[in-house]
Amino acid sequence: MPLLLLLAGLGGTGRLGAEAGYPLAVRDDAGNPLVLARRPQRIVSLTMFSDEVLLELVGPGRLAAVTSFAADPAVSNIAGRIAAIPKLEFHAERILSLRPDLVIVANWSEAQAVSQLRAAGLPVYLSASAVSVEQIRGRIRDLARLVGEQQAGEELIARLDRRLAELERRLAAVPEGRRLTVLDYSAWGAAMGRGSSWDEIVRRAGLRNAVGNLPVDGWGQVPLSKEKLIELDPDLLVLPGWVYGQEGGAEGFYAGVAADPALRSLKALRNRRLVRIPENLRATTSHYIVESIEFLARAAYPELWEGQ
Numbered sequence: 001m002p003l004l005l006l007l008a009g010l011g012g013t014g015r016l017g018a019e020a021g022y023p024l025a026v027r028d029d030a031g032n033p034l035v036l037a038r039r040p041q042r043i044v045s046l047t048m049f050s051d052e053v054l055l056e057l058v059g060p061g062r063l064a065a066v067t068s069f070a071a072d073p074a075v076s077n078i079a080g081r082i083a084a085i086p087k088l089e090f091h092a093e094r095i096l097s098l099r100p101d102l103v104i105v106a107n108w109s110e111a112q113a114v115s116q117l118r119a120a121g122l123p124v125y126l127s128a129s130a131v132s133v134e135q136i137r138g139r140i141r142d143l144a145r146l147v148g149e150q151q152a153g154e155e156l157i158a159r160l161d162r163r164l165a166e167l168e169r170r171l172a173a174v175p176e177g178r179r180l181t182v183l184d185y186s187a188w189g190a191a192m193g194r195g196s197s198w199d200e201i202v203r204r205a206g207l208r209n210a211v212g213n214l215p216v217d218g219w220g221q222v223p224l225s226k227e228k229l230i231e232l233d234p235d236l237l238v239l240p241g242w243v244y245g246q247e248g249g250a251e252g253f254y255a256g257v258a259a260d261p262a263l264r265s266l267k268a269l270r271n272r273r274l275v276r277i278p279e280n281l282r283a284t285t286s287h288y289i290v291e292s293i294e295f296l297a298r299a300a301y302p303e304l305w306e307g308q
Contacts, residue, residue, distance in 0.1 A: 042099060046065075056287070064099075064100050065087065077281075104124075106127060131285070140287065167205075180300050182235065197285055230265060234266075235300075278295075
């Protein structure tokens, strides 16, 4: 009886309860079956989403490696917290040398490399990017179950939801008819359209996506000429804080847009509402999306935070 009481008391939150959930059979985001014999202790994470979430769920002690991008503060929300964790590109031999008991990679990863890991007996989980808060909640729950940390997953979701509720309460002061339009203008002349994570950030920040009703290409983007940008004339124009492979590219692009005589008539330029958003916020698909939402809401409606 004492042993039964101990097991009941631990439930799913302690080590014994968590181990009792294994072997664990799941399907990854691509529908592939996966069986974990025991609670993973040496996890190789090769997506920014899993890096950011797993650091909250299991801490650095159970992370055998994270993606190399996680160390770059321009694109990562955890760069300052992972100094002791090895950083990797997707290199099968290097991953095998770490002897992980779980490998998490993006669902678009090279199929041959994934097959090589599976052929060596490694459990590989293909993870898809989330584009909405609801999907982020679901992905966190999936990951928490995978690593035996369901309670930590629910706590992380609860923190996210508290922040979102506070932002929603604050933004309720802006009537629907007074909500501003915003457009994120990339260095290659495009904006993210409907169905993207950016579209979700915009909506939850109390704004309207200026290209939200336009057709998107295969990357979820709306190509824009300068003439189309002038026609849309957003209240806020958001420019990148980072351009891949171009040191100083974001700064140069900002200066070029601000000084472009063809764009002088834009409301955003005339009203000094040209905003650079850090890439770690613009591109996040984890619980850090709430930071992105607040950043954009503060840029649009600074009066809602006056006195704080």
